[in-house]
Amino acid sequence: MAQITAALVKELRDKSGAGMMDCKKALGENDGDIEAAMDWLRQKGIAKAEKKSGRVAAEGLVAVASNGTTGVAVEVNSETDFVARNEQFQTLVKGVAGVALENGGDFDATNAAEYPGTSHSVEAEVTEAVGTIGENMTFRRSAGLTVSSGVVSTYIHNAAAPGLGKLAVLVALESDADAATLDALGKQLAMHVAATNPASMTVEELDPAAVEREKAVLVEQARESGKPDNIIEKMIVGRMNKYYQEVVFVEQTFVIDGETKIKKVIENAAKDAGTDIKLAGYVRLEVGDGIEKEEDDFAAEVAAMQG
Incomplete structure (x- = not known):
């Protein structure tokens, strides 16, 4: 040899x-x-x-999978939406979601795990699919939520196929309440998250730098109005509360009824169920979120061809 x-x-x-x-x-x-x-x-x-692999893959699909107390969401990207509608690609994404569920949503563990029906990894299966389908593809990210008692509800907005679409949400509810009741609530809360894209679950979990930037902007706006500092201080408290109601999940107004705060929706559901219900977490994955897409300038391309 x-x-x-x-x-x-x-x-x-x-x-x-x-x-x-x-x-x-x-x-x-x-x-x-x-x-x-x-x-x-x-x-x-x-x-x-x-x-x-150097070509930008900003299209594709997200997928969800759940076994009741654990739920996962994954994103697999392709270059074009046309490939995202391909049955082979959809089967691939579903398969990745299934492996992610076995690994609690951990990205590295999922990527290294054996893809169903093969003797190689998820990473190798995606690479193989690039060769057969003919576009760059990437298993970009995955996330998971688990509760010891309760449910992790899943939601796909505008589903392309069962469990597949462009926007996926998970909502975890910790409770001893009836699973079907919890899942119905979880799906409604997931629809809310899909619509509002909150920045954090609670005020305490907001990025401190984002909070300080918002305060600085509001203070400057108030100063330009000529108000004295003691009045500005009171104004900022009220305006920051309004900011929290816009970006914090539990402080937002429920989109389904347009009047009740999310934390009150959960309190009311707990009262009806006769037991505590705790919002334990949420995940929102949208295809291509954060990927810088290349913009083709067709006119410039034609001009370049003409020399």
């Missing part, structure tokens, strides 16, 4: 754009033959996938 040297691995890596370990394996499988190893990488979809 030929010796697989570092120089040989580097040569194949430069030629294929594939990862070092993939190149080493390819050379090992092909007795050090560069051309055969290159063909092997292409057959596996690895070389093709690596070359596509």
Whole structure:
């Protein structure tokens, strides 16, 4: 068997754009033959996938999965919405969500875990799908919530298929109340989160830097009105309370009835159930959130072609 040297691995890596370990394996499988190893990488979809990996994948799908007391949400991206409607891609995303559920939503554990029906990892399955479907794809993120007693409700806004869509929400409710009752409440709260995108669950959990920035803006606005400092101080208290009601989940007004604060909605539900209900957490994943998309300038492209 030929010796697989570092120089040989580097040569194949430069030629294929594939990862070092993939190149080493390819050379090992092909007795050090560069051309055969290159063909092997292409057959596996690895070389093709690596070359596509620089392209922005900001479309795709989110998926949810739950077993009652644990719920997860995952995001898998593609380059185009057309691929997001592809049955093979949808099956892939559902599969990733299922593995995430087994791993409590932990991203690294999910990525490294075996993909169902294969002998390789989720990460390798996504790479393989790049080669077969023909677009760059990434398993971007996952999140999970677990309660010891109660439910983790899931919600998909504008579902593309069961459990799949562009916006996913999880809401965790800790309680001994009837599971069906809790899940109905959880789904309504999840719809609220989908609509309002709160910055935090409670005032205490708000980013301190964001709070200070808001205060600074409000103080400056009040000073420009010529009010004395003692009046400004009172004004800021009221305006900050209004700010909290806009961005904090439990302080927001419930979108479904338009008048009750979320914390009161939960209190009322607990009273009806005859037992405590605690909002234990929420997750909101929206496809492409935070990804900088490339904007194509078609006119400039045509002009460049004309020289």
